[in-house]
Amino acid sequence: MQDKVIWKPSTMLYPLPVVMVTCQAGGKSNIITLAWTGTICSDPPMLSISVRPERHSHGMLLESREFVVNVPSEEQAFATDYCGVVSGRDTDKFAAAKLTPAPASVVGAPLIAECPLHLECKITETRELGSHTMFLAEVVAVQAAKSLLDRNDRLALEKAGMLVYVHGHYYALGKELGHFGFSVRKKKAKPRTRKKKA
Numbered sequence: 001m002q003d004k005v006i007w008k009p010s011t012m013l014y015p016l017p018v019v020m021v022t023c024q025a026g027g028k029s030n031i032i033t034l035a036w037t038g039t040i041c042s043d044p045p046m047l048s049i050s051v052r053p054e055r056h057s058h059g060m061l062l063e064s065r066e067f068v069v070n071v072p073s074e075e076q077a078f079a080t081d082y083c084g085v086v087s088g089r090d091t092d093k094f095a096a097a098k099l100t101p102a103p104a105s106v107v108g109a110p111l112i113a114e115c116p117l118h119l120e121c122k123i124t125e126t127r128e129l130g131s132h133t134m135f136l137a138e139v140v141a142v143q144a145a146k147s148l149l150d151r152n153d154r155l156a157l158e159k160a161g162m163l164v165y166v167h168g169h170y171y172a173l174g175k176e177l178g179h180f181g182f183s184v185r186k187k188k189a190k191p192r193t194r195k196k197k198a
């Protein structure tokens with residue numbers, strides 16, 4: 001048993017994905033970096049994002065009721081941080097961070113073309129929780145870079161060089177330790193080797 005310290009309640013759940021969410025309202029688009037996000041339902045596919053009311057994006061999300069979750073790779077680490085410390089109120093973050101807007105397939109908000117994975121979302125519910133408004137949303141389309149598909153058209157996300165966020169720091173995803181269900185999967189029997197005749 002390890003010795004533990006006990007702290008007051010806080011949001012100490014890590015690691016988290018860190019994403020760049022794009023939204024569009026009044027003819028303008030914006031990017032906001034978010035770590036308070038997660039999958040909340042498989043069928044229908046749903047996720048949530050939590051946004052403080054003082055963010056410029058908050059009003060845009062309320063107005064348009066749709067957004068795109070752009071999942072960045074290591075290459076976009078700098079831009080991801082930048083879009084989380086500068087407001088779209090006074091800066092065009094696409095231009096400033098040298099990110100390319102591209103049309104989404106279902107929603108009006110643009111994608112960030114440089115990111116390998118996009119989840120287009122429509123907001124179904126808005127909940128004011130306290131410091132943050134949680135937007136519950138249905139995923140209405142997914143776009144992935146073709147370069148991430150393997151020979152069997154499986155999405156090989158492990159090739160994407162994904163970013164994770166841990167208590168104020170960004171990390172590149174580490175080594176693979178196993179796959180879903182590996183703890184119960186029977187090991188393949190080793191092929192018997194025939195003894196060579198003397």
Ligand SMILES: Cc1cc2nc3c(=O)[nH]c(=O)nc-3n(C[C@H](O)[C@H](O)[C@H](O)COP(=O)(O)O)c2cc1C
Nearest residue numbers: 033034035036051052055056057084085086087088
């Ligand atoms: C790594 C990281 C994670 C963040 N996560 C959130 C979040 O989950 N919710 C939120 O409201 N703001 C979050 N922020 C802060 C916003 O991204 C930041 O205030 C941004 O400048 C708001 O942009 P906007 O005013 O253009 O909407 C995060 C910032 C960083 C750098």
